[in-house]
Amino acid sequence: MSVCSSTRSCGDELDELESVGWYHYDLSRHAAEALLLSNGADGSFLLRNSNKGSDCFAISVRAKDSVKHFQVKRQGGKYTFGFNDFPSLQDFIRHFANQPLLGSETGNLIVLRLPYPRQVEEPSIYESVCVHTAMQTGRHERDLIASAPSLGTKEGYLVKQGGIIKNWKQRWFTLNKNELKYFKDKMFADPIRTLDLTACSAVQFDYTQERINCFCLVFPERTYYLCAKSGVEADEWMKILRWKLSQIKKCR
Structure with a gap:
């Protein structure tokens, strides 16, 4: 100074x-x-x-x-x-x-x-993502680059069970603010559906399916069953989704 x-x-x-x-x-x-x-x-x-x-x-x-x-x-x-x-x-x-x-x-x-407040609650899991990204780019933890994974958001492929025909298909999911969208593929601009997390009552592991690394989102009209490629990935999705639900409850 x-x-x-x-x-x-x-x-x-x-x-x-x-x-x-x-x-x-x-x-x-x-x-x-x-x-x-x-x-x-x-x-x-x-x-x-x-x-x-x-x-x-x-x-x-x-x-x-x-x-x-x-x-x-x-x-x-x-x-x-x-x-x-x-x-x-x-x-x-x-x-x-x-x-x-x-x-x-x-x-x-x-x-x-x-x-935009300096003190913003973000999921702790994304603090390690920031550090990892900063280390890879040779930058300081606070010096995020625009293409780095953004705090409070997540995207990736998950396998989803159909609502009527109970088959499983891979879909591209994006989480931003209170919206979870899924697309036929990463290259598609328009989502198949947008789920409003303000209507979601629970996110939990699910062991009823003949698949591993599954979790579900409970909505009034339907429960969505999703599977990740690994237990770590499933845990990351659940942590950030549960954090989103906790923030929604605070605002009510």
């Missing part, structure tokens, strides 16, 4: 920044894009450090299917954003609460609707 020219110490400014729930410290540009595109919504935004200097920051905001980045500079305790200077961090934050609009290079207005 550079020497501050205001009467306030750098430590005080850092403490003040830490009080902002959507300040994500050294989150990289790529990690911010991966986080907002995977788990955010249109208008989700966060504040992070910029690589342009110790007193430079960036606001990353999701605008539909892309993420835009806007520079913020701190100098002498003041925050400069665009043509505006804010005498304190609280004035800077208050500006976005009262006038949450940004102009992109295309001239379109971007609305900052949802601050």
Whole structure:
């Protein structure tokens, strides 16, 4: 951190920044894009450090299917954003609460609707995935790349039992937010069905089938029986699905 020219110490400014729930410290540009595109919504935004200097920051905001980045500079305790200077961090934050609009290079207005909190509950199993991905790419754990497995999401092949004809077929499954979709194959754009997890009452191992590594999802109208290629894979699917159900219950 550079020497501050205001009467306030750098430590005080850092403490003040830490009080902002959507300040994500050294989150990289790529990690911010991966986080907002995977788990955010249109208008989700966060504040992070910029690589342009110790007193430079960036606001990353999701605008539909892309993420835009806007520079913020701190100098002498003041925050400069665009043509505006804010005498304190609280004035800077208050500006976005009262006038949450940004102009992109295309001239379109971007609305900052949802601050993305620094403290987000995620399934512990995906912490190890992040570390593994970071080690493979030679990056820091926090420096996720956009193509890395996203927190709170999962995809892969599972074998599913038919609802009427009880045969088993391999399907491509994707889990994002509260939706579990399955497709005829990975290459198909449209899902065969989308399961709303808010209606799911339980996820549990199933030993009634003549197959191993099976588990089931219990819905009011039907129980879905699925099998993974290994016990570890079945356990991963169950852990993240159960975590999703626990988060849904918290919101009710």
